[in-house]
Amino acid sequence: MCILSFYKPGIAPDLEALRDGAAANPHGHGYAIVAEDRILVGRGLDADAVINEFASVRALFPDTPALFHSRFATHGYVSEQNCHPFAFGGDERTVLAHNGVLPEIVHPAIDDPRSDTRVAAEDFLPREPFGPIDSWTGRTGLEDWLNGDKMIILTVDPRYKHTAYLLNEHHGHWTADGIWYSNHSYRWRAPGTAAKPGSYLYDYCDYCGQYDIERAGPHCAACGFCEECWHEFPHCDCEFLAGTDRYADLKYFDAA
Incomplete structure (x- = not known):
């Protein structure tokens, strides 16, 4: 990265x-x-x-x-x-x-x-x-x-x-x-100081470079990389997604 x-x-x-x-x-x-x-x-x-x-x-x-x-x-x-x-x-x-x-x-x-x-x-x-x-x-x-x-x-x-x-x-x-x-x-902030999850202001995936402006969540639709915790697919460990389907945003993208 x-x-x-x-x-x-x-x-x-x-x-x-x-x-x-x-x-x-x-x-x-x-x-x-x-x-x-x-x-x-x-x-x-x-x-x-x-x-x-x-x-x-x-x-x-x-x-x-x-x-x-x-x-x-x-x-x-x-x-x-x-x-x-x-x-x-x-x-x-x-x-x-x-x-x-x-x-x-x-x-x-x-x-x-x-x-x-x-x-x-x-x-x-x-x-x-x-x-x-x-x-x-x-x-x-x-x-x-x-x-x-x-x-x-x-x-x-x-x-x-x-x-x-x-x-x-x-x-x-x-x-x-x-x-x-x-x-x-460079927009990254340490936990507790970041903007609220859900504000995805990314034009390109920071991992694979895919243009991805319409993503429904923190994960790149092309490679699954998480822009919040900076982990590759399928290793997202975002605390705010605990207890949920972490990759639901990718399923939403596929269904759209």
Whole structure:
């Protein structure tokens, strides 16, 4: 899962949204900011420390592209080394961050502590398996391979035409204050502080990416993922659904 945010030049981060996104995706955090001829990167497992550092560095470089990522681990150890973003093929002039679960070809081996995104960044994508990203075939090939996942690449390498690449942008959304988010988990609140259940403001499933604006409850009609407790089907454990048919909303959708 995870959450990824992108900031165009001149856009300041929403620190409350970053903290809420970090609470929902607690397995490590990181940022990247273009700073003239280099990219400044910070990572760590302490959300508050990384967010505060990001805010401070962004204040110094407010007019360049930037990204922030909070991780929900699916592959690889929970460690600072697996916090996004990752250098592209070891070249620190280009970094990438990703939201989703990548295809099996980049899943780490049993004895490999890296995450799938780290494997992709270090070993797979630098070979340009789909062609150069500045070509139509290269970009569309990569976006198709991502299969609904989202990815941001920042670079100061002069061989690229652009400084920032936002891949599968349409699977995320822009807010009124000009920030792009890969999903809605920045709206997450700890139990007891959330909006009342039944307020489902999701355009895309945060797990599979399915467009699902007419859902009847918290579960994605395509994959069953629960947007309230963030558990995959059939493992929803929402307290407010205790003693009920947890997946009645999916049956309602099928009958509609």
